[in-house]
Amino acid sequence: MADSDDSLRDPNQDSNFPRDSNQDSKPPRRPPRGGRTDPRLTIARREFGSLRKEKTILLALALQLVIAAFSSFLVVGLVSLYDPGQVDGYEVDVAVTGDASEQLIRASREVRGVDAQFYRSEETAMRAFHEYEATGIDAVLVAETRDRRVFVRAVAPDSNVQTTIVVVQLRDVVRSFERQERVDRAAHLDSQPLALPPEASSSPYFGFTYTVLLPLLLFLPVFISGSVAVDSISEEIERGTLELLRVAPLSLTDVVDGKLLTAAGLAPVQAALWIALLELNGTSVANAPVLLALVAALALLICGIGAALALLSPERRAAQFLYSVAVLMVFGGTALLPNGPVTAAARLAIDSATRADYVAVGAVVVGAVVVYGGLRRLVGGLDADDL
């Protein structure tokens, strides 16, 4: 029966390999130490070969790209809905009526993209609103003064593509109106409102790039690497090939180390690729070496946890479940901390890092070392025949 080893050769896949790493991993038995190559490197190369053969690395990169594009699409789409300045040439025509309409129209001049027109009565304004195809009226504002206040009723069209823009524009008009009215009543106020700083020509996408997109691109490879570590160990256990490896002059520690090396080593490489792509795209990423160190340490930490779970769990199902719950929740949890790895990465990348962020990176490095040490002890105490 030709089967049962995950390095089973696939006749259609291997032709383009300059050197088949599966081949040299087993037949030439080398002494454990002191030989030409470290056995752990051999295992790592074999792991990498199987990842390459299955084209999973490409899939992983494509996946990360899709996720990044997906989240960017969400934000860019929403921003263009919310920020009328992004929708060029779209003007909101507002019918204004009521006894305070004069002040309201004055206030509306401060808002870009709004054309306020006076209507004599609410009835004519509403009719113009309903006959929008002829009049072009998108919204109605009715301003009436009662008890020293102005009551503004804003009418926006129900559920169509422009509703959001119309509402945002109406809000800006009424806000500016409120500011004016407050100035008129300043004598009655105990504390004066602060003057607003000037408007900025910034896109909300800027903050998103550093606080969401970049951490996403840095930490997704870590997740995936951890998952690969879990799979690659539980696969050996389930297929019973760990015993075969034991026949080779390798210790279980060597095997786990080799697998860890591949899995954890891939994450910083991918992170570096994303950083380079962002730079090409015009987003400058500061402190790249520190960020890469953070990713590498985190990858070691997560892969170590994954490997430990895979060795301790009876089946891949349990291992993967525990792994994903633990990792997702721990990531979610540290995102809540003021100086968790996620916020630290954002601040490092945007070049606003404080000492606490470097401390956070250091803590992750220490954590990775501790986890790795724990894993070695665990592996040392395990008997491969029991797995």
Next chain:
Amino acid sequence: MKRSPREHLSKIGRIARWEVSRSAGMVDRRTAILGILALLLVGSVLGGGLLAGGVALDRDIYRVGVASDSPYYEPVERSIALDARDPDPDALRDGDVELLIREGGVLVANSPKGQAALSEFRSSVRRYNFERMQAEENGSAAFPVVTVLQYVPRTGALPEGAFADGGDGQDGFDTGEGGDGTDGADADEAGSDDDDGSASSGSTGGALGVPALSGINPLSGGGSGSPADIQPPFPFGSLVLAFAFLVPMNFVVQAYGSTMLNERINRRGELLLVAPVSPGDIVAGKTLPYFATMLGVTALVALGVGGSLVSVAAVLPIALLFLAATFAGAMFARSFKELTFVTVTVSVFLTAYTFVPAIFANVTPIALISPLTLVVRDLQPLESVTPGAFVFATAPFVFSAGVLFLLGIGIYREEDMFTQRSVPLKFLDALDARMSRPRDVAVLSGLSIPFVFIAELLAIAVLFALPVSLTIPLLLFVVALIEEVAKSVHIYAAFESGTFPRVRRVALILGALSGLGFFVGEKFTAVAQVVGLPELALGQAALAPSGIGVFSAVGLLFAPLVLHVVTAGLTALGAMRDLRWYAAAFVGSVAIHTAYNLAVVTRLG
């Protein structure tokens, strides 16, 4: 060997029980302890994080130099994204701060970051002003303007209904709870007049039909009637809750994929295969517990967020497709590693496909391509789901799931289960397993319709934001591409595996059959009319070439048939030779198909 349905059911039931007991047996003491440990860890981290104060990804990302006695110190200090630093005059030049606040005004670093910081600073000052005004005793001076926002539909003339509930009367402004008759997302924002406005903060959430998620939802807030409280309509809360339906699925699918691939490792599944049960029964039995789990979780989530039966019924097709895609993935994958990537890909794609359109739930009919839109609408008290919309959103999912299961079951047999081939080759095998007679080609073409439909809707959804003049040609090309793949890939699979002889006459017959099957299947996309998709320019462009939504042109009834037969015949001729010929013929067919689409659309337009 014919069996009665009852026998089938009892067999499925037995396999399902076996699967459950085996999974339960897996949870030994060690796993349980590990699970508890993981939960403890999670709990402590989450608890610690919550104590440290809420999710804030943008904490202190901009640095502002401000003196501690400046009136602007407090708004900077209170803002999450801004970090107060010493107002050192050199700091700005050295790049240590982005903003420098001085007596006369504010100095801004000349960079995108500086502009972003300024924008953040502006909104934090605005928030600060608002809070200070709330503390004022003289309410009418602090909030001189009280605003009510109403949404009025503009279909025809109904002027008397315009202000029906908002009221022109005195008491119109203290509508406490409940809707306004109109869409009313925030129509009752002005719930409070003279008091501090905290009383109506609950009604913000109430108006959206979901519990107020003040920590998560950036768009909710207390109502004071101030213009600052006007919220653009956006079902954010409902979206977050709709996401709650999707998250558990990803976990269930992980376990399901594992158990399916497990059968293929070390020939473990052989024992079941030799038992007197059909592969379909095995798969159904092994799937049932996971489907039941999803059903249970969905019902619980629905109960938790206040969704009705409609929500559950709308989520189930998504669950089915998750399972079906994972099953097919587990049948194609070579190893656990590969399976992980396949499941993650499936999860990401399905999550994106269902989630993104749901954002536009209230805006455009395109949103209905996702069943989650139904959930979002169901969660809003004043929206309802029509049966037509329900069918439109869910039917492609159900049918796609069915076809994927069918493909997977086709290779649930010894010669395919225990061999290792790359995923694309396995996919071709699965297609080939479904074909033994020429007419199966037509059936497979017809069965590809749900996927074609989903892919074309996805293309519409992606393109609909761009200007029409640009997107229609692009869309027509994409449509041609998708349809040609659907009509030819199984023919290629059949030729590759030698199911049919590589003869020109056979290729032509297969092509004609494939075109016919596709033509018949295509008619079912008429369901799109139910939700008015053809009224959109893009929807019309995508659907008109197949004769949907256009009855004026009689010639269009059979023109699509001729087109499909011609292009499928062309690709079949190419597929008969080898991959390179197939690619060349494919390019030709796409060109013909695009030209035809363009001709039809311009003639109609």
